[in-house]
Amino acid sequence: MNKPGALALVTVVALVLMLAAAACGDDDSGGKSSGAVQTRVAPVLVAINMLDSAGLHAIDTSITQDGKIPSTAHTTAVHLQAAVLVTDWPQELKDPAKKLAALLGDFAMAIDTDKPDRKKVTDASNKVHAGEHDFSHQVWDYLAKEAGLTGGDDTHAESAATPSPAAAKIQVTDVTARPTTNDVSAVYFTVKNPGPADRLVKATVDPSVAQMAQLHTMVTEGATAKMQQVDGIDVPGGGEVVLKPGGFHVMLMNVQKPLKEGDSLPVTLTFEKGGTVQVIAAVKTLAGGGMN
Amino acid sequence: MQIQHLTRWVLAVVALSVAAATAGACSGDDAKGPSEGVSNAGDYRGVLVTPPLEKPALTFTDTSGRPYDLVRETEGTVTLLYLGYTHCPDVCPMHMVDLNAVLAKLPGDISAKIKVVFVTVDPERDTPEALGRWLGAFNSSFIGLTPDAPTLARLLYEFGMGEPHRTDLGSGNYAVSHAAYVMAFTPDNLAHTVYPSGVTREDWAHDLTRLVKEGWKPS
Secondary structure (H helix, E strand, O other), X not given: OOHHHHHHHHHHHHHHHHHHHHHHHHHHHOOOOHHHHHHHHHHHHHHHHHHHOOOHHHHHXXXXXXXXXXXXXXXXXXXXHHHHHHOOOOHHHHHHHHHHHHHHHHHHHHHOOOOOOHHHHHHHHHHHHHHHHHHHHHHHHHHHHHOOOOOOOOHHHHHOOOOOHHHHHOEEEEEEEOOOOOOOEEEEEEEEEOOOOEEEEEEEOOOOOEEEEEEEEEEEEXXXXXXXXXXXXXXXXXXXXXXXXXXXXXXXXXXXXXXXXXXXXXXXXXXXXXXXXXXXXXXXXXXXXOOO | OOOOOOOHHHHHHHHHHHXXXXXXXXXXXXXXXXXXXXXXXXXOOOEEEEEEEEOOOXXXXXXXXXXXXXXXXXXXXXXXXXXXXXXXXXXXXXXXXXXXXXHHHOOHHHHOOEXXXXXXXXXXXXXXXXXHHHHHOOOOOOEEEEOOHHHHXXXXXXXXXXXXXXXXXXXXXXXXXXXXXXXXXXXXXXXXXXEEOOOOHXXXXXXXXXXXXXXXXXX
């Protein structure tokens, strides 16, 4: 099983346990019964687990980096589209679900020809991949809420590597990666944090992309500059932190295949309080000194 | 205006403050922009070095495997010297991207008199061939030089960079300490100004045009 799939399964198990625990509490206080909660969320759990572990990441990587459309891609897209359409999503997820189904449909159509247009297929695949990540976030936020997890008590969410409601507030934008000129690269982005102070503690990429990813900074001592690994990068409450050339960056090492301008690269960021955030880095040439 | 007399010891402080000023140029009225902070020697926008750095009289191996006498080969040019390594993910490629962009924007008669020289501080991984491949990704006219161990030690000593320093990153990967700035040598074989990361392309273009046209001529 691929890593995202395994992660999703662990998360499902954890949430089901939490739901059960929450339901027990409800029994005592005469609230909603465990049966009602589970009946309502069961189809959501099934569908999101299927989406999260369907291998969209691997499909997108194969298309974007190798220019190869996996033989299973079309079936996967069609099945997922059907699953998204038949699932009885709660009201707040109905529209996002429709959008994702449309993206899956576009993708299936783009590859269902004798001579697929590479640019079109890549674009559709990137959109499905990113769209699934976005949708997954919203679904897990909903499930966390159903499980009775609130921003003040996110210890369970953390251990389950699930974004808690607080995490949903962290926004990561302008995610870029440097094209490779050998087997290293750097990823840069902006983290906006309207919530309480947090800390970026880890960045990971699929080992098929790069075998190691570390948080680094640049330290200048006299005439010398050097890179240094850091344990974490503080994100001030109500503020932002910018990872940019000449400062903080995520260093990728042992990059497995060249990253070229126009490629995209999924990155998972882990925040101390906010849990994980999935982002897609656009590979492009970055300059240090901008034009003022 | 008087030339501000800086020693190499305080250069780092200036470099840092320029970087900080660049980063925070918009943060308030008190923050000096990069050009304002270092404009006290004839309107150069790089960081002044007093006494200037001397172009090292050393011979390296170029990317085609031939000996390269730095002083002789770069005579009469504005030589932009940087000490870095190709497994550097951030600052080294950033300088190369910036310099390539700046050179592309300068008029041909100016850029023709500028040489970009990249000396690797990681000769173990950066063979002439590997260095040539890496530099070629930015600009095929950039000159890549590999020093032998004594030459590297001497080079670092002359620039006050101390011993080559390695940081283990795990799984056979390591980082190497490298230059904090690009040095601009004028035809007098001295670098009166250096350029830390964060210098804008406009400031680069401004100084390079002057250095090529006039050599070092503080007003």
